Amino acid sequence: MLIHPIHDPLMLAAPPVIGALPLAEALRRDWGLGGVLHPLGGERDRNFRLEREGAPPLLVKLGHPDEDPAITDFQTRALLHLEAAAPDLPLPHMVRARNGATERAHPAEDGRTCLLRVLTYLPGRPVAPPVPAEALGELTARLDAALAGFAHPADARRLLWDIREAPSLREFLPDVADAGLRRLAEAALDRFEGGPSAALTALPMQVIHNDLNPHNVLADADGQLAGIIDFGDMVRASLLQEVATACAYLVQPGGAPLAGPAAFVAGYRRVLPLPDEQAALLPALIATRMAMTVLITHWRARRQPENAAYILRNMPGARAGLEALARGADARAFEG
Template sequence: MSVKQPKPNLSHGQVSEVVERLFGLTLSRVRPLPSYDDQNFYVAPAEGGEYVLKVMNSEDSRNAALLDVQTHAMAFLHRRGLPAQTALPTTTGQLMSLEDIDCGFGPQKYLVRLLTYLPGNTIATVPVSPQLLYEVGKVAARMDTILLEMEHPHLAVLQRDKFIWSLSSIPLLEPYLCHMDTDPIHAVVKAVMEQYNTCVLPKRSSFRQCINHGDFNDLNILVQPSGGDYAISGILDFGDMSRGYFVYELAIAIMYMMIENPTPVEVGGPVLAGWESVLPLNAAERDSLYTLVLSRFVQSLVLARYSVSLQPQNEEYLMTTAKTGIRILRQLWELGKDEVERLWFQSAAPCAERE
């Protein structure tokens, strides 16, 4: 989720031409899908099947090795039983193609992939039960433990030390705070960042390392009806993958599951229980979880404000999470670490006993 480059802006005609030329498919249906700074299309070829054409922004398209690892990770998870997309090879057998495309601001190079279309609705659009939250935590932990086993010649590219969306990069938000000078939540944002520096950084050496999906959010998790509830049917968007820590993935999952929930503070317990059914937290990770969840809210809010300054026409989408996040961030901060931890850890215990 780079915030530096304009999104690609292919027309439907350009989409049809690319799909036919690269994949030998004639499109019968095309519709745009939501995206942050890439461009996604649902495409249905006359030959059958359903796919997502993903056109990466010009900045990320320069890093073919990173995209190769992400594509490999999706296939690796798919083979291990998790519902991740896989890439359809081009007619020449490539899983992605670097294309020169003029989207109205001159020809630029964009990496293009055709991914399998996964059924379901985003978890943001359905009522989420404690059991489904438990499954979110469990799947997130399974995903990271599986990714830890993955091998690839370019795994080193996941060491993204200055990647602004990593939870290791909270101190790097400082230059972006000027975009929040008049925002009433500004004081809480600064206080959370200070708490991160004093309470999380000293403990980070005790966190267990892994490869993070990094954006396990309510728009990247698909669900379908199952036995009176819902089951996870898809995991989307591996663009924020990086080397990190297990507890980061858990914090990110908890934060995003709060966004559409009517009782957001209660979300942490069942997600934590699901996670710990696969991988119990150690003491340092448990002590840092509250601050890491708040830090993700801060990250999302600050970078959304910055992105709006670059793309004011896209404000409604860019601020989707941030608008609700402001309210929840304030609520979590006012409740305080001790009270929120009590709610999460106490409610996680009976959930775990049901496993």
């Protein structure tokens, strides 16, 4: 049984309101940290960059009060696992409090409790075109290889941003006012349910990042990859789903819409195998992920107009990609 979208209480939850002075005091008391807090964006967490004199900045995260603590622990344990298994990967690391803990309870302004965590802050900016797709594919495969041995009781959670849940989004179609865009999204869902859905769920599974969109991949001033962030959508799923999700943000309008995804797959295959029979499903899976972006963002933006700009940040690329794929895309681009 698929998730019913309305039953995910955090899909429409705004980030908690956090008082700066109590937060600064908690950081001094429990972590021995001082500095200036700068607010950052976030869908459900409240995030800050802590600027410190003479030391690198840090990321301060406060989870939503309604978030299951097991999900926060899932993310924390994954990062600790990755730090031990692949310390050379450019990922955020947990900063332990004075007592060795990775989190503490902290009150929001409405009196509810959030989980406060501190992580290293990766330098760089969200990757921008032209994305080094082949290098990103290789980095993603290295991340997946390091996650292969990791397990957590919460890793089988149900998550709306999971390609396998796409059929549950049909009821969001009326939220897309543009009839042409609505038809593109509906056609992608039809194609997914026509075969790739069953194939995807039959594949071996492991924990994956599941959200390698351009805002979660950092690049340095020269455009070289500098890190991967935001592990909030991790789930146990197939590696093909990891690839398809990342590739959905690499499709470019024009004569070769799959050129970026093909380069990504080439890089990925330098580290991990991706059989041709699985890769042949990628055009349909990529379109499905794009349709999900269109449907979920429209549904949420209509109900959270104050956060619409952030929610809709990936929508233009999804629309352009759906239009490009609808004109035809040859799966032979992924043949090894």
